[in-house]
Amino acid sequence: AQTVTQSQPEMSVQEAETVTLSCTYDTSESDYYLFWYKQPPSRQMILVIRQEAYKQQNATENRFSVNFQKAAKSFSLKISDSQLGDAAMYFCAYRVISSGSARQLTFGSGTQLTVLP
Amino acid sequence: GAGVSQTPSNKVTEKGKYVELRCDPISGHTALYWYRQSLGQGPEFLIYFQGTGAADDSGLPNDRFFAVRPEGSVSTLKIQRTERGDSAVYLCASSLTAAHEQYFGPGTRLTVT
Numbered sequence: 711a712q713t714v715t716q717s718q719p720e721m722s723v724q725e726a727e728t729v730t731l732s733c734t735y736d737t738s739e740s741d742y743y744l745f746w747y748k749q750p751p752s753r754q755m756i757l758v759i760r761q762e763a764y765k766q767q768n769a770t771e772n773r774f775s776v777n778f779q780k781a782a783k784s785f786s787l788k789i790s791d792s793q794l795g796d797a798a799m800y801f802c803a804y805r806v807i808s809s810g811s812a813r814q815l816t817f818g819s820g821t822q823l824t825v826l827p
Numbered sequence: 828g829a830g831v832s833q834t835p836s837n838k839v840t841e842k843g844k845y846v847e848l849r850c851d852p853i854s855g856h857t858a859l860y861w862y863r864q865s866l867g868q869g870p871e872f873l874i875y876f877q878g879t880g881a882a883d884d885s886g887l888p889n890d891r892f893f894a895v896r897p898e899g900s901v902s903t904l905k906i907q908r909t910e911r912g913d914s915a916v917y918l919c920a921s922s923l924t925a926a927h928e929q930y931f932g933p934g935t936r937l938t939v940t
Contacts, residue, residue: 714869753916755870755931801869812883813925814860817869 716818731787733802741807750798797825831932848904852921864916
């Protein structure tokens with residue numbers, strides 16, 4: 711079974727600084743997706759960034775980038791120039807690619823990010 | 828266009844009662860997922876629908892939980908004889924197909940007293 715581990719329950723960062731959130735996962739699959747989702751107090755789960763395991767290049771989306779280390783099964787999220795609106799719970803998630811399955815998301819336990827003014 | 832909607836936003840019920848939680852997916856999305864998020868945890872998969880059929884219900888915790896999607900659009904999650912341990916946020920997500928990105932609703936917070 712696939713598992714996703716986030717070992718940092720809470721993190722804080724000063725506004726305009728950079729913060730990195732950690733995630734490790736375990737799978738026997740060779741093809742899969744990894745995601746970072748943001749969940750503000752409104753409970754709405756918002757996709758931040760996605761990485762395909764077969765791509766060696768790390769994904770970037772504006773101020774958000776990932777460091778994907780496939781051999782180490784590590785997938786960290788870097789937030790640059792942190793803004794007050796980035797404060798939220800962040801979840802790392804995994805999903806298989808193979809057809810014929812539900813392809814449901816498997817989530818980590820989350821990291822609560824606080825942005826200090 | 829409209830996103831995934833869920834009703835009610837909050838539901839308080841007494842132990843032993845029956846509850847129904849509703850999910851309206853994005854129009855045209857054939858895949859629909861239910862997840863349960865306990866306090867301080869990440870969402871956990873409950874059930875997946877492809878069209879009208881429950882293609883994977885392996886995440887349902889026991890037979891008190893049941894879900895339907897009779898016309899391939901709206902889905903209802905039904906919980907019988909609720910227990911305090913059922914208290915959680917129930918999230919619904921839909922996607923064009925299982926291969927596409929999942930879009931989440933705002934969830935229903937269920938509290939069993």
